[in-house]
Amino acid sequence: xxxxxxxxxxxxxxxxxxxxxxxxxxxxxxxxxxxxxxxxxxxxxxxxxxxxxxxxxxxxxxxxxxxxxxxxxxxxxxxxxxxxxxxxxxxxxxxxxxxxxxxxxxxxxxxxxxxxxxxxxxxxxxxxxxxxxxxxxxxxxxxxxxxxxxxxxxxxxxxxxxxxxxxxxxxxxxxxxxxxxxxxxxxxxxxxxxxxxxxxxxxxxxxxxxxxxxxxxxxxxxxxxxxxxxxxxxxxxxxxxxxxxxxxxxxxxxxxxxxxxxxxxxxxxxxxxxxxxxxxxxxxxxxxxxxxxxxxxxxxxxxxxxxxxxxxxxxxxxxxxxxxxxxxxxxxxxxxxxxxxxxxxxxxx
Numbered sequence: 001x002x003x004x005x006x007x008x009x010x011x012x013x014x015x016x017x018x019x020x021x022x023x024x025x026x027x028x029x030x031x032x033x034x035x036x037x038x039x040x041x042x043x044x045x046x047x048x049x050x051x052x053x054x055x056x057x058x059x060x061x062x063x064x065x066x067x068x069x070x071x072x073x074x075x076x077x078x079x080x081x082x083x084x085x086x087x088x089x090x091x092x093x094x095x096x097x098x099x100x101x102x103x104x105x106x107x108x109x110x111x112x113x114x115x116x117x118x119x120x121x122x123x124x125x126x127x128x129x130x131x132x133x134x135x136x137x138x139x140x141x142x143x144x145x146x147x148x149x150x151x152x153x154x155x156x157x158x159x160x161x162x163x164x165x166x167x168x169x170x171x172x173x174x175x176x177x178x179x180x181x182x183x184x185x186x187x188x189x190x191x192x193x194x195x196x197x198x199x200x201x202x203x204x205x206x207x208x209x210x211x212x213x214x215x216x217x218x219x220x221x222x223x224x225x226x227x228x229x230x231x232x233x234x235x236x237x238x239x240x241x242x243x244x245x246x247x248x249x250x251x252x253x254x255x256x257x258x259x260x261x262x263x264x265x266x267x268x269x270x271x272x273x274x275x276x277x278x279x280x281x282x283x284x285x286x287x288x289x290x291x292x293x294x295x296x297x298x299x300x301x302x303x304x305x306x307x308x309x310x311x312x313x314x315x316x317x318x319x320x321x322x323x324x325x326x327x328x329x330x331x332x333x334x335x336x337x338x339x340x341x342x343x344x345x346x347x348x349x
Contacts, residue, residue: 007344008126009319012061014051019317025130027076032083032133034090037145038313039124040067040153040179041322041340048119049323058119064319065125065342066092066118069148072136079133087143089151091135091292092117108159108286116286125319127344137296147299147307149341150179154304155287155295157183157236160259161191162291163282164232168192171230173223174214175246176237176260177205179309179339182212184234184259189213190303197230199223199245200237202329204336211308220245228252228277236260241267250279258283311338318342 006024011017027033045064047053068090072083094117095102095110102110117123117131139148157180166172172193174181177200188196189212198209198217206217218226228251235246238260247256247269256279274281287295298304312331314322322340329337 006127007316008063009316010061010063024128027074027130029077030079030132031076031130032072032079033074034070034129035073036068036070036124036129036344038069038149038341038343039065040149041326046323046326057114063122063126064118065123067149067152068124069145087139087145088136089148090131105288105290107288125342150306151295153180154183154306155292157187158295159284159287159291160234160257161187163257164255166191166232169194170232171195172232173197173230173249175199175235175242177209181236182208182309184236185212185214186304238262243269247273252277255280309339312340313343316342316344
């Protein structure tokens with residue numbers, strides 16, 4: 001009798017990737033075994049591959065993949081067996097639940113140290129994933145698991161929007177038209193803003209921006225000419241100068257939330273710009289459990305439509321090709337790259 005096989009993309013070191021086949025892992029106490037349906041490829045996965053992700057926020061060898069969806073195949077001792085068969089997504093941070101930050105609800109800031117699926121723990125670029133069952137968020141039967149794979153970045157977008165304390169009727173801008181930015185647009189649209197502008201140099205992002213609820217798209221140069229006109233700005237681009245440009249779009253007394261993490265040298269926000277404008281500046285690092293709960297509820301209610309952002313779907317063995325698409329921003333046919341998925345279940349067994 002042939003034993004079931006489970007495959008994983010393993011990064012031994014930067015630029016050294018292998019597709020490894022082995023036995024299906026078994027869940028331990030309090031854990032669940034998930035059959036991965038889809039996993040999103042993120043810029044941070046590219047950082048892992050290239051070795052540019054900061055030390056302390058990655059380990060090698062590692063199975064990447066922190067954006068995912070799947071179906072529970074088995075549960076370990078001490079785990080509710082009724083989870084078996086459920087479509088799920090799951091939080092990435094392996095928080096302790098007992099430190100002061102965790103007790104305050106900031107589970108993404110656990111003081112025991114950074115520990116996250118796909119960076120320091122085996123991730124979802126695999127047929128199977130094992131993780132603590134307490135991190136799972138069950139979804140309704142028949143859920144589009146292809147779209148649900150984007151609920152991890154959606155939770156970050158929700159965390160950022162909650163930090164803005166947005167009110168209906170305000171003028172809002174999102175700097176960055178990538179996956180995180182357009183998910184933030186979808187969340188913000190639910191608050192009925194008077195204006196919801198996306199600032200993005202790629203004019204090819206106009207259609208997905210408007211499909212996500214934006215009232216318009218401007219290039220950074222066009223946005224700069226608008227002057228300080230916005231009540232709220234969410235910055236998701238994480239590129240050189242984008243934080244300052246976002247702050248300069250705010251009216252006096254406006255609110256800025258930074259969600260993009262620069263991958264290289266960045267320019268600081270001048271204290272004079274913040275103080276003289278009496279700006280409120282916040283930030284998010286990942287998403288706490290409360291933001292995840294909010295995200296899943298919005299998804300179930302149809303207020304989040306992350307499937308709109310998916311442009312390419314590849315097999316596990318095509319991990320390096322997926323990274324190339326993310327890096328170049330277009331495929332060989334010139335098609336604009338949105339979110340790229342790896343689909344383990346689409347591979348021949």
